[in-house]
Amino acid sequence: MARKVPEIPAASLADIAFMLLIFFLVTTTMDVDSGLERRLPQWVDPETLQDDQQIKERNVFVVLVNRNNDLLVEGEYANIDNLRERAKEFMANPYNDEALPEKEPKEVPYFGEVMVTKGVISLRNDLDTQYGTYIAVQNELVAAINELRDELSRQEFGKDYKDLDSDQQNAVRDIYPSRISEAEPKKVGGK
């Protein structure tokens, strides 16, 4: 009579499975990819490009970042800490300042006829600017517009911009458009 094979105890199975589980728990990086979302302008052939789209100077908010990662905002040295405030003031222009951008009347759903700014933020960098600085500056500019939208939607609808439905979001976006132009760096000498 063949000897009975003793039964293998299965009690440690749970421990082994737990060990595997913990290994996967630790190594899993649930990294959700996130970042600053932007849209690039259409490609235009530089030869057909003409400088006939003149924008009035008061309507452009010029931000330059040089090779030493210094900021030049509207022709003067600036610090990144107050860039957001300045960009907000520029886009909102609450007191209709002569030096800040013009506004034009526009029919917007939910709001009726409102004065919408014609301002454009122009961000220009040097070829040697550090990418980290560039993103920090761009983040501040995007944040400025996002804050303005949030303020407006809280004032009008009583909630944050991200909680509005898409029609309301479109209306708010009409009033504060995200007009950040990332111009190509100038390859002209002497600058």
Added chain:
Amino acid sequence: MSKFRKKGEKELPPISTASLPDIVFMLLFFFMVSTTMREVTYMVHIGLPKATELSKLEKKSLVSYIYVGEPLLQYQKTFGVAPRIQLNDQFANVADIQDYVIAEREARNEAERPMMITSLKVDENTKMGIVSDIKQELRKSAALHINYSSRKK
């Protein structure tokens, strides 16, 4: 007639742990399936910049990646330390980007093509020169929707 029994007469039966491995295995499979293995091996070092105004990349299948950064130590002998572009599993030049975008576009079905996003994973110490070149190439190939990958501040 013993309607009332003394306490402690009948002990609580021990809870069977026989199903514990099954439960644990279920969890294990969940994690194994939901873990996203990185689709490429990095050949460049990428320290992402920090930002606050982030938006998430929701559909992974619509995203194509461009990596830029210093080559890792084992590649530095052949490729040097200047920031390089990595597409898929190899180093590439700026001129290769257009082909890459077209190949990525071909790989998606027609309905999804307009929603495609290019995610730029760039090391924060990179100079803007190379990034601007990439942006120009992306504009030429009409991949206008981009995402500057960054971490939460």
